[in-house]
Amino acid sequence: MIFAFFSFFTWLFSSFIGKVFLNLRVKGLENLKLLKSGGVLFVANHPGKFDPFLIGAALPRSHYRQIKCFRYLTYYKYITCKWYGFFIWLSGAYPVYKKQGNFEKILAYTVKLLRDNQNILIFPTSKVQKDFIPENARPGVAWLVKKINPVLVPVFIKNTYKIKFKDILFRTRQVEIVFGKPFYKETLPKYDNRKIAKEIMEKVGELVRFPPINNERTYLDVPNRGSFIKNEDTQYLFSVIPENIKIKLIDNFLSNSCKDKKELLEFFLRESEMFRIINAFPGSAEAFEYLYLEKEPENPIDKYFLKCKSGVQTHKRLLCLDQNLLYWIKKLYQNKPLIIDSFFSGPGRDLIRIVKQNPEIKKIINVRNIDIDPRAIKIGQRLIEDEDLTDVFFYERKSFEKARPRNADLMLLIGVLCPLRLHTSERLLKAIRKYIKPEGYIIYSTAQYSLLNDDPFTDFLMRLSSWPMSYKSDEEAWSLAKESGWQPIAQFFDEPSHHHCMTVAKKI
Numbered sequence: 001m002i003f004a005f006f007s008f009f010t011w012l013f014s015s016f017i018g019k020v021f022l023n024l025r026v027k028g029l030e031n032l033k034l035l036k037s038g039g040v041l042f043v044a045n046h047p048g049k050f051d052p053f054l055i056g057a058a059l060p061r062s063h064y065r066q067i068k069c070f071r072y073l074t075y076y077k078y079i080t081c082k083w084y085g086f087f088i089w090l091s092g093a094y095p096v097y098k099k100q101g102n103f104e105k106i107l108a109y110t111v112k113l114l115r116d117n118q119n120i121l122i123f124p125t126s127k128v129q130k131d132f133i134p135e136n137a138r139p140g141v142a143w144l145v146k147k148i149n150p151v152l153v154p155v156f157i158k159n160t161y162k163i164k165f166k167d168i169l170f171r172t173r174q175v176e177i178v179f180g181k182p183f184y185k186e187t188l189p190k191y192d193n194r195k196i197a198k199e200i201m202e203k204v205g206e207l208v209r210f211p212p213i214n215n216e217r218t219y220l221d222v223p224n225r226g227s228f229i230k231n232e233d234t235q236y237l238f239s240v241i242p243e244n245i246k247i248k249l250i251d252n253f254l255s256n257s258c259k260d261k262k263e264l265l266e267f268f269l270r271e272s273e274m275f276r277i278i279n280a281f282p283g284s285a286e287a288f289e290y291l292y293l294e295k296e297p298e299n300p301i302d303k304y305f306l307k308c309k310s311g312v313q314t315h316k317r318l319l320c321l322d323q324n325l326l327y328w329i330k331k332l333y334q335n336k337p338l339i340i341d342s343f344f345s346g347p348g349r350d351l352i353r354i355v356k357q358n359p360e361i362k363k364i365i366n367v368r369n370i371d372i373d374p375r376a377i378k379i380g381q382r383l384i385e386d387e388d389l390t391d392v393f394f395y396e397r398k399s400f401e402k403a404r405p406r407n408a409d410l411m412l413l414i415g416v417l418c419p420l421r422l423h424t425s426e427r428l429l430k431a432i433r434k435y436i437k438p439e440g441y442i443i444y445s446t447a448q449y450s451l452l453n454d455d456p457f458t459d460f461l462m463r464l465s466s467w468p469m470s471y472k473s474d475e476e477a478w479s480l481a482k483e484s485g486w487q488p489i490a491q492f493f494d495e496p497s498h499h500h501c502m503t504v505a506k507k508i
Helices: 002-021 029-034 051-057 061-067 085-090 108-115 140-148 165-169 193-205 225-230 232-239 243-254 261-271 273-280 285-291 300-307 309-332 349-357 359-364 374-386 422-435 449-454 456-464 474-483
Strands: 025-027 040-044 070-075 093-096 119-122 151-158 176-179 338-343 365-371 393-397 408-413 436-447 486-493 500-507
Touching: 029 176, 040 051, 040 140, 040 193, 051 070, 051 119, 051 151, 085 093, 093 108, 108 119, 108 140, 119 140, 140 193, 151 193, 225 232, 225 243, 225 456, 232 300, 243 261, 243 456, 261 273, 261 456, 273 285, 273 300, 285 300, 285 309, 285 374, 300 309, 309 338, 309 349, 309 359, 309 408, 309 436, 309 449, 309 456, 309 486, 309 500, 338 349, 338 422, 349 359, 349 365, 349 374, 359 365, 365 374, 374 393, 408 422, 422 436, 422 474, 436 474, 449 456, 474 486, 474 500
Parallel strands: 025 176, 040 119, 040 151, 070 093, 070 119, 338 365, 338 408, 365 393, 408 436
Antiparallel strands: 151 176, 436 500, 486 500
């Protein structure tokens, strides 16, 4: 009874804040009319720390009387170790102790509340997460479904990530909450809990026209992709492979699944050196020796990768860096050697080419190349010896976590973020900050959606070889800097196609 009393006033207060200050918009309230009793499990995504209050605030008075307040699970430290713990406890939160053992113990009180006809709000991803990723759902929600099979109501809440007081004061946020139709999740005991949890969260994602999971787009998302099997590059490839392989390539490219993946993979691994390199070591420096036109392919299939737009633009990215890196090196130089770190960029051909073409900058830079690929380091060491640049460049074979920070003036991250999703790219850009001096600079590259749209067939082949790209827009490349604590300064591209974006950002 005490929770109902205090949560009513919490609902009044949060409803006022949400609707008056936050521009709160609510959809799907008609779906709640289908609820006839309590014991309902509300399942939601969790982009912000105020989500429980705002979801409660989204309910009008009529629905609040009908389904009563939410109780919601909270990690015990937020109740026992925080100054505000008592107040969120009064508003309906109750603690969970993850170290209690199995779900039978951890979720025993939740089961009791649901059987007592109370309504529970649960965030299956547990922690606050900016991106909606169903795969991050914890198996606990699946265990509850198997245990008591409650009515489930999907809820999607949007635009609460890192919400601040000024957002409330100046009404700069428009929070949107969508309630879905109640449903039962049919399961069998043998079903995998993580798979069930993912499927439940996918029902949450269906409530909005959400973009593909965390910017993941593939050749399947390209409209009229069938037209690309007729272009000159693809026709060249078809002319040098057996007819039966050609037919299967086309069939699998046009369908929504690659049912002949094993057979196609075996063929390309047998017939293509580049495919073997990429499959064994995605992003390998040896593959880029071809793409940077430093090595002539003998196999006709390998020639396709150089002829196609993806291959051509990879080389143009190097040419683009030649000019622009020189500009930024000269801009940042302040009468003392410029310390440059190049992480995971293979042998570092970009800077080696610049120094070779502009020998006057030999005396103003000191470059450290870090990579875990021994082949990349071997190529790089051979290059600097041939060009007499051993006093300018040096190499370390280690992961970046084990590298010693040296307060670099400029960090290069070229080709590293291309296969990484947005949230992973953001984490890496945050982690890399410790290697840069205050107000130091970073230049990172991203593969753009335009590359996917212009060459979906090569994207299909790259996924077949286990080297998929995670394409990004210019805006996403720019916002990556903002979200990871950098100040974006400029962007430049591989002209004229804009298939690769180089973003320049400053540490703040």
